[in-house]
Amino acid sequence: MTAGADGEFTGKVVLVIGGGRGIGAAVAEDFARRGAEVVVADTDRLPSAYNHYRSTAVTGYAEAHELAGKLTAEGLSVTAAEADATDEDAIRRLYRGIADGPGRLDTVVNAFGVTHVSTVEQMELAEFRHVVSGNLDGVFLSSRAALPLLRAGGGGSIVNFSSVSGRTGFAKVSHYCAAKFGVIGFTAALALEVAKENIRVNAVCPGMVRSHMWRYLLSEFARPGETEDECWERMRAMIPQREFQTPEDIAGLVRYLASAPRVTGQAVSVNGGMTTP
Template identity: 35%
Template sequence: MTHLEGRVAIVTGGAKGIGEVITTALAKEGVKVVINYNSSKDAAEALVNKLAAEGCEVYACQADVSKLEEAKGLVEEAVQRFGKVDILVNNAGITRDRTFKKLSREDWDRVIDVNLGSVYNTTNAALPYITESEEGRIINISSIIGQAGGFGQTNYSAAKAGMIGFTKSLALELARTNVTVNAICPGFIGTDMVAEMPEAVLEKIVAKVPKQRLGTPEEIAKGVLYLCRDGAYITGQQLNINGGLYM
């Protein structure tokens, strides 16, 4: 048995990309994982089948976590399924990149709602259960873009920066409990989202990274495991996994 054996986690956006790898890493440590998805039903079911075949306890639950009632339903379903919630990984996110002159209010609202509003929604619903845990963990997957900004990403940058401020404030409020609250800020990671960038743009990005490569989703998942397993005295922090691109 590992230190995490038997704990229960919810991973929002947990069926694809970085979320899929976080889900897999937690499940292989013996964590019972609720894989939240919104529209990626096939990916979620495939991941459940794959991990279940390896002896992991996982469950897929559809919910648009940008909506408060659906986020509450997600948490209640997790509790009904596994009896508790110890870990919440707020990973759900989208991009709708435009220069500010071309950014519609609809694209602003949708990115803020999904990337930042969902953090309020899921945390609000899960916190009563997480505070009952002996080692509660709230981990918010922010971004280097929330720290340094990004061209054509005022909506995304604002949401990810908001996650950092949320993390710090909630960490202060919960410091005397058994719950820690931290943010992980990935740099440019080799996911499908990054792979969609034009090759010339991607080459310029990699050239600016001191480590001279993209990060991997597995490296982000290791950060999540570290905070879950060994992070009892770490709270209100930003774990920067970015190859030295932002210091």
């Protein structure tokens, strides 16, 4: 696909929060390649308690910066911004920057999220709170801040990230399930509040995408003596289609939701059949 001034999102401004890597990065690139002016927000400043991914550092903003540089060099319109979605002031600054910069907003994608593995019995209250707040607070803060800008442009779209874990329970991620079920409830309620204003609010529910987040989960779910590849194969067997979803699969759905004029209040799964209605 080529960049161009005649893409289907030309003239549109899209904000992707949590777009430094993983699924969010694919979403940002997808919109940029279709002509949108994209702001990719992410953070390097998550408190260490948020860094459950066993990496040496959380480098979301550094990766957002790198992505913006790579896509800008191709002639696309992408800028990086530092913002922790759970920080009210940071979200306020982020949206003020969009109002003062591009001056309009058409689509917001809340693609950030954190996870952690523990049984309920062994879970600390701080761990429960950090996963619930890391997945939900930002959805509230970002959606609230987006509304005046979307309204000023005559409407727009918010796409929140839930999960297959927002559709059914999984052992050892009760806090993550609680948060992702919560994202769906929040999405449905907000959609009704703003439906008459041409602002649409939907959620996507990925199943299993081989991102940084899943590599952490794999390290927790691997059985003693099991190699990473063997563990991946055991996970694949949980998917009826026997294929992991790709970041591009999810980006395709986000793009659809950003432009489907009559779709609002929905939570749509891309999970290879892991859940059915």
